[in-house]
Amino acid sequence: MKYRRILAHAQLVSSIGDGVYLVTSAFYFSGIVGLSAAEIGLGLTLGWGVGSVAGVPLGHLADRRGPRGVAVLLAIATAVAVAGFLLARSFAAFALVACLYGTAQTGLSAARQALLAALIPPAERTRVRAALQATLNGGLATGAALGGLALSLGTREGYLAVFALDALTFLTAAAWLLRLPAVRPAPAPAGPRLAVLRDRPYALVTLINAVMLFYMPLLSVVVPLWVASRTGAPTWVVSVLLLINTGGVVLFQVRVARRVKGLRDASAAMRRAGLLMLLACAVFALSPYGWVFLLVAAALLVAGEMLLASGAGRSGSRWRPTIGRGSTRPSSAPGWRWPGCSDRSCSRRSSSAAGRWAGWWWAGCS
Numbered sequence: 001m002k003y004r005r006i007l008a009h010a011q012l013v014s015s016i017g018d019g020v021y022l023v024t025s026a027f028y029f030s031g032i033v034g035l036s037a038a039e040i041g042l043g044l045t046l047g048w049g050v051g052s053v054a055g056v057p058l059g060h061l062a063d064r065r066g067p068r069g070v071a072v073l074l075a076i077a078t079a080v081a082v083a084g085f086l087l088a089r090s091f092a093a094f095a096l097v098a099c100l101y102g103t104a105q106t107g108l109s110a111a112r113q114a115l116l117a118a119l120i121p122p123a124e125r126t127r128v129r130a131a132l133q134a135t136l137n138g139g140l141a142t143g144a145a146l147g148g149l150a151l152s153l154g155t156r157e158g159y160l161a162v163f164a165l166d167a168l169t170f171l172t173a174a175a176w177l178l179r180l181p182a183v184r185p186a187p188a189p190a191g192p193r194l195a196v197l198r199d200r201p202y203a204l205v206t207l208i209n210a211v212m213l214f215y216m217p218l219l220s221v222v223v224p225l226w227v228a229s230r231t232g233a234p235t236w237v238v239s240v241l242l243l244i245n246t247g248g249v250v251l252f253q254v255r256v257a258r259r260v261k262g263l264r265d266a267s268a269a270m271r272r273a274g275l276l277m278l279l280a281c282a283v284f285a286l287s288p289y290g291w292v293f294l295l296v297a298a299a300l301l302v303a304g305e306m307l308l309a310s311g312a313g314r315s316g317s318r319w320r321p322t323i324g325r326g327s328t329r330p331s332s333a334p335g336w337r338w339p340g341c342s343d344r345s346c347s348r349r350s351s352s353a354a355g356r357w358a359g360w361w362w363a364g365c366s
Helices: 002-033 037-065 067-087 091-119 122-153 156-178 200-215 217-230 237-258 263-284 292-319 341-349 356-365
Strands: none
Touching: 002 037, 002 067, 002 091, 002 122, 002 156, 002 217, 002 237, 037 067, 037 091, 037 217, 067 091, 067 156, 091 122, 122 156, 122 237, 217 237, 217 263, 217 292, 237 292, 263 292
C-alpha cells in the first residue's frame, strides 16, 4: 500500500507538468521562441525518434542497474530538458533539447513500469496500473487548467512560469521516487539482449499501435497552432479540449475496456478507433466555421483513443514477451508521443485555406 501511494504521488506531480506542457508548448515555441509550425513538428519528430531508439537500451539499463536509480536520474533529466526549452532561441537548440526530453521521458516510462513490476505483487498490478492511469489523467487535467491560465494571459512571463512549474514537478517526482526502496537488478535474460525486437507478433502489434498513435500530437501541437491561426476561438479553448480528453478517459475508459475480452474484440476496437479518429480530423477541418466543431472533434478523438487503448492493451498482453521488467516496455512507449512527423505534415498542409481539408485528411489517414 505504501509503495502504491508513492508511485501515485510521483505519477500525479509529473503528469501535472505534462498537462502544462501539452497545452502551452506549441504557443510558446511559435509565439515566444518564434519557430514555424514546420520547425516545431520537425524538432519533435527528431526528439521522439531519438527517444524511440534510446528507449529499449534505457529499459535494459533499468533492469541491469536497478529501476529506482535510473527513474530518479531520468526524472531529473526531464526537468533539465524542460528548463532547456526556456533557454532555446533557435531551431538547432530546440531540436537538441527535444531529443533530450524525448529520451528522458521514454526511459522514465520504462523505469516506472519496472518499478511497478518489482514492488507490486502480480495479483495487484492490474488494479494498481488502473489507479495510476486515473492519477495520470487527473494530473493532466490539473496541468491543462494551469496551462489555460497562461494561455489566457498570453504573456512571455506566463509561459516561463508554467514551464518552470513543469520542471519543478519532475524534480518533485524524483524526490518521491527516492522514497521507494532500492530494487535489485533483474537477472540477465537468456538469449539476445534485444530479443523483444525479435518477437515478431509483439513487434507487429507494437508497430500497428505506433502507427495508430499518430493521433497523439493533434491536441498538443497541431490543434493549438490551428486554433491560433485558422479559427476565431480563444486560445484557452485548447485547455478545454485537453480536459475533455482526460475527463473522458477517467469516466469511460474502464467501461470501454470491459467490452474488449479477446483478440477479435481487440482487432475490432482498433478498427473502430481508426475510423473515429479519421472522422475527428474531418470535423476539426470544419472548426473555422464555429469552434463548437472543436469540441465535437475532441469528443470523437477521445472515443477513438479509448478504443485504441483497450484494443492495444488486450493485444499487447496476449503477446508481450517476458524478457525483463523494463526491457519490453520501451518498444511500445515511444509510440505514445513519438510520431511527431504528423505534426509537421498536417501543420504545413493546413497553412493555407486551400490545403485545409487536405491537411486534416492527411492527418486522419496517417
